[in-house]
Amino acid sequence: MTLPPFAQRPGIALVAPGSFAPDADAIPRGIARLEAQGILVHNYYEHAARHLRFGGTDEARLAQLNAAADDPDVQIVMAIRGAYGMTRLLPQIDYARLAASGKLFVGFSDLTALHMALYAKTGALSYAGPMFAGDFGALDPVDFTLDDFWSCLAGPTHTVRGQGEGNPALDVTGTVWGGNLAMIVSLLGTEYFPRIEDGILYLEDIAEHPYRVERMLLQLMQAGVLDRQRAIVLGDFSGYRLGAHDNGYDFAQMLAYVRAVLPCPVLTGLEFGHIARRVTLPFGAQGRLVSEGEAWRLTLRDYPTLPLA
Numbered sequence: 001m002t003l004p005p006f007a008q009r010p011g012i013a014l015v016a017p018g019s020f021a022p023d024a025d026a027i028p029r030g031i032a033r034l035e036a037q038g039i040l041v042h043n044y045y046e047h048a049a050r051h052l053r054f055g056g057t058d059e060a061r062l063a064q065l066n067a068a069a070d071d072p073d074v075q076i077v078m079a080i081r082g083a084y085g086m087t088r089l090l091p092q093i094d095y096a097r098l099a100a101s102g103k104l105f106v107g108f109s110d111l112t113a114l115h116m117a118l119y120a121k122t123g124a125l126s127y128a129g130p131m132f133a134g135d136f137g138a139l140d141p142v143d144f145t146l147d148d149f150w151s152c153l154a155g156p157t158h159t160v161r162g163q164g165e166g167n168p169a170l171d172v173t174g175t176v177w178g179g180n181l182a183m184i185v186s187l188l189g190t191e192y193f194p195r196i197e198d199g200i201l202y203l204e205d206i207a208e209h210p211y212r213v214e215r216m217l218l219q220l221m222q223a224g225v226l227d228r229q230r231a232i233v234l235g236d237f238s239g240y241r242l243g244a245h246d247n248g249y250d251f252a253q254m255l256a257y258v259r260a261v262l263p264c265p266v267l268t269g270l271e272f273g274h275i276a277r278r279v280t281l282p283f284g285a286q287g288r289l290v291s292e293g294e295a296w297r298l299t300l301r302d303y304p305t306l307p308l309a
Helices: 026-036 058-070 086-092 095-101 109-122 132-136 143-154 181-186 210-222 251-261
Strands: 011-015 040-043 076-079 104-107 126-128 158-163 169-180 199-206 229-238 266-268 281-283 286-292 295-301
Touching: 011 026, 011 058, 026 040, 026 132, 058 076, 058 086, 058 095, 086 109, 086 181, 095 109, 104 109, 109 126, 109 169, 109 181, 126 143, 132 143, 143 158, 169 181, 169 229, 169 281, 181 199, 181 210, 210 229, 210 251, 229 286, 251 266
Parallel strands: 011 040, 011 076, 076 104, 104 126, 169 199, 199 229, 229 266
Antiparallel strands: 126 281, 158 295, 169 286, 286 295
16 A cells, blocks of 8 residues: 555544444554554444444444544545445435535445435535455455555546457546446435436446346436436446356346447446455546547546645
């Protein structure tokens, strides 16, 4: 993990708006790593206070978010884990309070719900980035994942690259947004779903069979969301199991079908999702996606960063 020359070491608050850390030791392990780099860490998560499958009661998890947003020594609020729980909190969140704090809310998977709602309610940007327990607190952290986060945070632009078979050639610009496909679809028709025109939509999911991925993409299309997008970029979709009754229907077959019927081009090869090696993507940034066929690059700009020395 190599930090850019920030003007001052950032302060990070740890919260658990979703599930609790499966490995309690990951929290002190990650804190020690960050403190060794001169980073101030404020931990609002109490492992002993976990509730059912969650990182605390609904009230306690909401209080963690608010305390982190109000902390004057913090610039980054990072979720310790995703899984499930963010959706429960959406009606109680004071979005103006979070946006006015100027904090960057970081995470992915279940945190997609917060990225979506915060943008829909206030236009504030956030980061689809690392989770504290699984990334900073891992026994063997993946340098690429952590370094890409710090590089993105340093700005002023951030470029990610990918490659996938059958990618179309294109050159488009738009608002970069997305995250976990199931979480995005779960917010359709609610006040927490932002209306984004000319978007570049990135998607990932875990343990979703290809037919369910197809069904969710078709739902987004039939709801009119995909008519407003310039492109879709798919990250990792793994953890599912095919059966004999699939009769040859696999992810490749599904991909060929959605590429034929969706109203915008679909690219693959994004290093994002429930994988150890992962890029960071500012939700709401402006981006330019250039594909020369199989290889592509996405350059992001106009997103919040931390000042350099």
